[in-house]
Amino acid sequence: MTTTVTTTVTRDATPDVTVALNDVDLEAxxxxxxxxxxxxxxxxxxxxxxxxxxxxxxxxxxxxxxxPIQSDEPHGxxxxxxxxxxxxxxxxxxxxxxxxxxxxxxxxxxIELRDLRIELGGDLDLHTxxxxxxxxxxxxSITATVQIDSDATAEELAELHAKVTTTSPxxxxxxxxxxxxxxxx
Amino acid sequence: MTTTVTTTVTRDATPDVTVALNDVDLEAxxxxxxxxxxxxxxxxxxxxxxxxxxxxxxxxxxxxxxxPIQSDEPHGxxxxxxxxxxxxxxxxxxxxxxxxxxxxxxxxxxIELRDLRIELGGDLDLHTxxxxxxxxxxxxSITATVQIDSDATAEELAELHAKVTTTSPxxxxxxxxxxxxxxxx
Numbered sequence: 001m002t003t004t005v006t007t008t009v010t011r012d013a014t015p016d017v018t019v020a021l022n023d024v025d026l027e028a029x030x031x032x033x034x035x036x037x038x039x040x041x042x043x044x045x046x047x048x049x050x051x052x053x054x055x056x057x058x059x060x061x062x063x064x065x066x067x068p069i070q071s072d073e074p075h076g077x078x079x080x081x082x083x084x085x086x087x088x089x090x091x092x093x094x095x096x097x098x099x100x101x102x103x104x105x106x107x108x109x110x111i112e113l114r115d116l117r118i119e120l121g122g123d124l125d126l127h128t129x130x131x132x133x134x135x136x137x138x139x140x141s142i143t144a145t146v147q148i149d150s151d152a153t154a155e156e157l158a159e160l161h162a163k164v165t166t167t168s169p170x171x172x173x174x175x176x177x178x179x180x181x182x183x184x185x
Numbered sequence: 186m187t188t189t190v191t192t193t194v195t196r197d198a199t200p201d202v203t204v205a206l207n208d209v210d211l212e213a214x215x216x217x218x219x220x221x222x223x224x225x226x227x228x229x230x231x232x233x234x235x236x237x238x239x240x241x242x243x244x245x246x247x248x249x250x251x252x253p254i255q256s257d258e259p260h261g262x263x264x265x266x267x268x269x270x271x272x273x274x275x276x277x278x279x280x281x282x283x284x285x286x287x288x289x290x291x292x293x294x295x296i297e298l299r300d301l302r303i304e305l306g307g308d309l310d311l312h313t314x315x316x317x318x319x320x321x322x323x324x325x326s327i328t329a330t331v332q333i334d335s336d337a338t339a340e341e342l343a344e345l346h347a348k349v350t351t352t353s354p355x356x357x358x359x360x361x362x363x364x365x366x367x368x369x370x
Contacts, residue, residue, distance in 0.1 A: 020241075022240070022241070023240040023241040024241050024242065024263060025241070025263040025264070025265075026263065028260065028261065028262070028263040029262070029263040029315070032261060032262060032263070032311070032315065033315045033316075033317060036311060036312065036315065036317060037317065040312070043310045043311040043315075043317070044308065044310050044311075045308070045309050045310070045311055046307070046309075047270075047272050047273050047276060047306065047307050047309060048276065048304070048305060048306045048307075049269075049273055049276040049277045049280055049305045050280075050302070050303070050304055050305070051277065051280030051281055051283070051284060051302065051303040051304075051305065052300075052301070052302050052303075053284045053287070053288060053298065053300065053301035053302070055207070055208040056205075056207070056208040056209050056210065056288065057209065057284070057285045057288055057289070059280070059281050059284040059285075060281075061276075061277030061278075061280050061281055063269035063273045063274075063276075063277060064269065064273075066268055066269050069254060069269070069274065069277045069281070071277075071278075071281035071284070071285075073285060075213065076213065076217055077213070077214070077217060078209060078210040078211065078213040078214040078217070078289065079210070079285075080210075083251060084234075084248035084249065084251050084254070085232075085281075085285075086278045086279070086281040086282035086285065086354065086355050087232050087278070087282070087354050087355060087358070088232050088233070088234055088248045088249075089248075089254065089274065089277065089278035089281060090275060090278040090282075090355055090358060091232060091233065091234040091246075091248075092234040092236065092246030092248060092254045092256075092274065092278075093271045093272070093274035093275040093277075093278060094271070094365075095234055095235075095236030095244070095246050096236055096244050096245075096246055096254070096256035096270075096271040096274060097271035097272070097275075098236070098367065099236060099238045099242070099244040099256070100242045100244075100256075100258060100264075100270075100271065101314075102238070103238060103241065103242055104242070104263065113238065115237075115238065116237070116238035117236065117237050117238070118235070118236040118237075119233070119235055119236075120233060120234045120235070120236065121231060121232065121233045122231070122232050122233075123229065123230070123231055124229075124230050124231075124232060124354060125228045125229050125230070126217070126221060126228040126229075126230055127221065127225070127228045128352055128357075129286075129352050129353075129354050130214070130217065130218045130221065130228075131218075131348075131352060132218060132221060132222065132228070134351070136357055136361060137351075137352045137353055137354045137356070137357040138353075138354050138355065138356070138357030138358030138359075138360075138361060138363065139354070139358045139363050140363070140364075141363065141364045141365075141366070142363055142364070142365045142366070143365075143366045143367075143368070144365070144366070144367045144368070145369075145370050146367065146368065146369050146370060147369075147370045148369065157369060158369070161367075161369050163316075164367075165367045166319070166322075167313055167314050167316060167322045168314075168322055168323075168367075169271065169272050169309060169314050169322045169323050169324070170271050170272060170275055170323065171322070171323070171365055171367065172313075172321055172322040172323030173272070173275060173324045173359060174323075174358060174359070174363050174365050175323075175362060175363060175364070175365040176321060176323060176362055177360060177361055177362045178323065178324050178325070178326065178327055178359050178360060179325075179326045179327070179360075180279075180326075180327045180328075180329070180356055180359050180360040181326070181327070181328045181329070182283065182328075182329045182331065182346075182349075182350045182353075182356065183328070183329070183330055183331065184332075184333065184342060184343070184346050185330050185331060185332045
């Protein structure tokens with residue numbers, strides 16, 4: 001992330017005690033939002049990953065200083081099945097993104113979450129990937145089913161859900177046609 | 186993956202010695218392709234992930250029996266920064282997917298790869314995610330730059346590249362508008 005938030009938050013000598021509902025740091029989110037309201041250009045962020053082939057269908061993706069994300073294919077697809085495959089990783093990214101949306105927006109609304117689980121599935125036809133026909137090599141559809149354990153009312157949860165689904169970065173990336181440029185160096 | 190390949194490959198008593206170029210199991214890929222040619226319905230696959238919230242913006246995605254993929258957000262976005270965030274994971278999935286495409290198609294063409302690296306980047310404006318305006322919360326654009334170390338000619342590499350970019354499952358998923366259904370259980 002190239003955007004660094006440097007806005008100073010002025011604190012009282014005796015700051016308010018902030019209860020971090022759902023363990024979410026709403027103050028940090030609010031500080032970022034204020035910084036972007038003050039200077040909209042700061043909303044522009046850039047994200048990166050570096051991937052290196054490791055033989056066969058194995059590879060690993062390095063993101064900042066974190067342990068690389070390992071990748072492989074199942075035996076049936078010619079891999080050695082030592083790690084999730086890329087389309088599974090994509091579903092994982094969607095689920096992890098939705099979690100952030102629910103946690104952030106629940107906290108902002110004062111909704112306490114006891115548990116949150118998301119089951120994701122996607123249908124994909126292998127004909128195009130295997131070169132058997134031209135067409136869509138990607139997911140034909142993706143479904144996420146969200147289970148929330150909370151004392152919030154059904155109406156509150158429905159409003160939370162609507163907010164999350166209309167503001168999800170990975171959700172929007174998948175549901176929209178994104179310009180993807182792949183070039184040989 | 187729900188498709189299980191059960192096609193039997195008949196072997197001679199003295200099988201050919203197969204050199205696994207790039208350590209890719211082309212026989213497995215060929216067996217799968219043959220099975221799908223025989224029964225196109227077997228091209229239909231379904232992939233899954235289960236995500237569970239771990240407090241704050243942390244979560245983990247479980248895929249089959251593998252170690253879960255951890256997720257968090259940077260401090261500036263309100264997280265505790267213990268793992269890559271979901272949009273970074275999405276770039277990782279694209280890079281890992283392209284690797285499979287290059288390795289598979291290079292091997293099928295007899296191109297030996299010495300090294301293969303992919304740098305990925307994506308631009309994303311935070312206004313929508315933060316609720317500051319309506320619009321696209323996702324990546325505005327994604328770029329992958331591929332470095333291949335090989336003795337193949339520039340023309341061979343260009344053909345390989347064209348094949349990979351038109352058959353990438355994650356590439357197509359991102360470049361196309363996929364129906365994404367997110368529902369509360």
